Amino acid sequence: GESVGLHLPTLSVQEGDNSIINCAYSNSASDYFIWYKQESGKGPQFIIDIRSNMDKRQGQRVTVLLNKTVKHLSLQIAATQPGDSAVYFCAEIRGNAGNMLTFGGGTRLMVKP
Amino acid sequence: NAGVMQNPRHLVRRRGQEARLRCSPMKGHSHVYWYRQLPEEGLKFMVYLQKENIIDESGMPKERFSAEFPKEGPSILRIQQVVRGDSAAYFCASSPGTGGGQPQHFGDGTRLSIL
Numbered sequence: 001g002e003s004v005g006l007h008l009p010t011l012s013v014q015e016g017d018n019s020i021i022n023c024a025y026s027n028s029a030s031d032y033f034i035w036y037k038q039e040s041g042k043g044p045q046f047i048i049d050i051r052s053n054m055d056k057r058q059g060q061r062v063t064v065l066l067n068k069t070v071k072h073l074s075l076q077i078a079a080t081q082p083g084d085s086a087v088y089f090c091a092e093i094r095g096n097a098g099n100m101l102t103f104g105g106g107t108r109l110m111v112k113p
Numbered sequence: 114n115a116g117v118m119q120n121p122r123h124l125v126r127r128r129g130q131e132a133r134l135r136c137s138p139m140k141g142h143s144h145v146y147w148y149r150q151l152p153e154e155g156l157k158f159m160v161y162l163q164k165e166n167i168i169d170e171s172g173m174p175k176e177r178f179s180a181e182f183p184k185e186g187p188s189i190l191r192i193q194q195v196v197r198g199d200s201a202a203y204f205c206a207s208s209p210g211t212g213g214g215q216p217q218h219f220g221d222g223t224r225l226s227i228l
Contacts (some may be wrong), residue, residue, distance in 0.1 A: 008153055034216055043117075043204050043219035044156065051210050081189070099211040102170060103155030 008087060010108040016047070018079040019111075022106045023090035026071065030092040034101070035064060035075045039086045047088075077109075085111045115140050117220035118187075119205050125226045126195050134190040134223045138207030145188045146206045146217055147180060156204060162188060192225075200227045 013019050025033070028098050031052040032060035049059045050064045050073075057064050063076040087108050091101040121152065126132050136147050148156035152178055161165040161169040162182040177195075182188040192199055202224050206217035 036219075041221070043119075043206075043221045046216050046218060050218050091155075099161055099208075100146070100172070101156070101206075101217060102158070102159040105151075106155050106170075 008106050008108045010110060012110045012112060013080050015080060015082060015111055015113050018091055019075075019080045019084070019109060021075045021077075021088050021107045021109065023073040023075075023107075024071060025073060025090070025092050027092070027094050027102075027105070028071065030094045030102075032093040033064070033073055034091045035062075035073075036089045036091060036103075037086045038089060040105070042096075044089060052080060071091075075080055080109075080111050082111045085109055117205055117207050117218055119203075119220035119223050121223060122221065123224050123226070125228060127228050129157065129194050130197060132195050132199070132225055134163070134192075134205075135202050136188045136190070136205030136207075138188070138205075139218055142207035142209050142218075144208045144211060144217075145182050147188075147190050148204045148209075148219075150202045150204060150222070159190075178184060185205040195225075195227050197227050200225055 034049040035047040037047050038044045042078045048059045048062050048064050050066050055066050061078045065074045087106045089106045117139055120135050145162045146158040149159055150156045158172040160173050160180045165184055177193045179191045202222045204219050204222045206219045208215045208217045
C-alpha cells in the first residue's frame with residue numbers, strides 16, 4: 001500500500017561515506033521501479049530505474065538493488081556528497097495499473113560535512 | 114532548458130475561485146501525468162493524458178477537478194471553487210512512451226495556496 005506520514009524518516013551520513021536508502025513495496029505485480037531525488041522547492045529528479053527481470057543496476061555513484069523475494073528495493077550512493085542531501089522516493093509501476101507511478105513515503109538524506 | 118515546464122510556480126487563490134495550472138511536456142513527449150503532493154508526503158497520482166485524450170483519471174476527485182491536453186498548447190489542470198484542502202504542490206510529468214525504460218520526468222511544480 002502507499003505510505004503516508006507526517007514525519008519523513010531521516011538518514012544522516014558523513015560526507016564521503018556510502019549511503020543506503022531502503023524501500024519496501026507490496027505489490028508483486030509491479031514490474032518497473034524508479035528512484036527519484038527531490039530537493040526543497042523542486043520536482044522529483046530521476047536518478048535510476050530497474051525492471052523486475054533484473055536484480056541490480058549501476059549508474060554513476062548509484063546502485064539500485066531489487067529483491068523480489070522480500071519485495072525490497074534499495075538505493076546505494078557511493079562517496080556521499082553534500083549535494084546529495086535531499087528527500088529520496090522510490091516509485092513503482094504496477095503491471096495492472098497502467099502507467100501511473102505509486103510513490104513510497106520518502107527518506108530524507110542529510111550529509112554532514 | 115528542454116525540461117517539463119510548469120506555470121505558475123506559485124498560485125494564491127481565495128476559497129471559491131478557480132485555479133488553472135499549466136504544463137508543457139518535454140519536447141517529443143506525448144504522455145502527460147499530474148500528481149499532487151502534500152508536505153512531507155510522496156506524490157499521489159491524479160490523471161494521465163495523451164493528446165486530446167484522458168487515459169486514466171482514477172486519482173482525480175470526482176468533483177471540481179478536470180484536466181485536458183489539447184492538440185495544441187499545454188496541458189491544463191483546472192480546479193473549480195477551490196477549498197482550503199486543495200492547498201498542495203501539483204506536479205506534472207511527461208514521458209515519451211509507457212512502461213519500463215520510459216521514465217517520467219517532472220517539472221518543478223505549482224504550489225497552490227488557498228486563503
